[in-house]
Amino acid sequence: MSLVDLDLRHTRLGRRNPVAKLAAAGILxxxxxxxxxxxxxxVTLGLTLLLxxxxxxxxxxxWLRVWPIAVGALIAAGATVLYGRSAGEVYVEWGLxxxxxxxxxxxxxxxxxxxAIALPSIILFVTTDPTDLADGLAQIVRLPARFVVGALAGLRLVGLLIDDWRELSLARRARGVADAGRLxxxxxxxxxxxxxxxxxxxKLATAMEARGFDAPVVRTWARRSVLRWPDAGLVALAAAIAAASVLAAVLAGTWRFILGL
Known part of the structure; x- marks a missing residue:
């Protein structure tokens, strides 16, 4: 299901500037x-679910975007329970x-x-159009236009790769070369x-070169990307959630700075 199918560009988050969403996700x-x-x-996960x-x-x-990450998190947690660094009371010990x-x-x-890291990022970027993100990165963050436009063009081709994989499967099956081993x-x-x-x-690089995407001139943009007060509010909300999570951990006595481990 694509962004256009979901039609999330006109929601509250969809109208926010992608650069602000990137900053909010980075803070968290x-x-x-x-x-x-x-x-x-x-605390971060709870507040995210609340909002x-x-x-x-x-x-x-x-759910379609979160479940692979949830499964990976469960696998990592299970391995940590069995093979993680032991401390405190030992409940089960058998070999390794x-x-x-x-x-x-x-x-x-x-x-x-x-x-807590994945869910806010998914929520923020599922409402972001790649073209809007490219406009923001080039006009606000001032990243090189050649890099931004090239990355956007490559991202637009990801969907075609999925279609190509499906067509290759059908073509190879029709030719009778898909009956070998799975690997x-x-x-x-x-x-x-x-x-x-x-x-x-x-071919895409040649076409972009022919249309002057690498011309040594100041590039113009079809749509302006600007930051507004609601965008600042989104960043402030992310900073408030981050501060609340740190404060709660410090008060609970569980805060363990990674460099101090």
Whole structure:
């Protein structure tokens, strides 16, 4: 389901400047990366879930984007419980497996931390149009136009790669070359897709060069990207959530600065 299908560009978050969304996500992520504790991550995750209805994102669309990260977080937490650094009371010990009070606390912190970093980022960027993001990065952040436009063009081709993979599968099946082993079939099809992507990228680069995308002149933009007061409010809200999470962790005595571990 694409951004156009979801029609999220006209929601409250969709109207915010992508640069402000990038700054808000960065504030939350950097704050959570400073400590490995369940309280700060839990507060950030709880406040994000509390504000989730204001994002106006359909539950199914959000779940389709969150569940792979949730599964990965569960796997990481499970491995930490079994093989993490032991501390405090040891509950189970069998060979290399050692489940202790410290490993359980660390696993909970990792699980909440992954979700607390991923969920706000997904919420913010699922409402962002790539073209608006490119406009903001070039006009506000002042990134090189050549890099921004090239990255936008490459991002626009991701959907075509998915269609190409599907067409390659059907073509190889029609030719009777898709009946080999699964790994061999995947390797051959991936190589064919790689060659196809290189050819399309070369053609796209030539077309962009012919249209003057690399001309040594000051570039103009079809749409202006400006920051407004609601954008500043979004960044301030992210900073308030980050500050609340740090304060809660410090008051609970669980704040552990990563450089001090």
């Amino acid at each position: 992520s950097v704050t959570l990366l400073l400590s490995i504790d369940p309280v700060s991550a839990g 989730l209805p204001f994002a106006e994102i359909p539950a199914r669309a959000l 497996l050692r489940i202790s009070e410290g490993s359980i606390d660390l696993a909970l912190a990792i699980f909440l931390r992954v979700l 061999r079939r995947f390797a051959g099809q991936a190589f064919a897709l790689f060659v196809l992507a290189i050819r399309r990228g070369t």
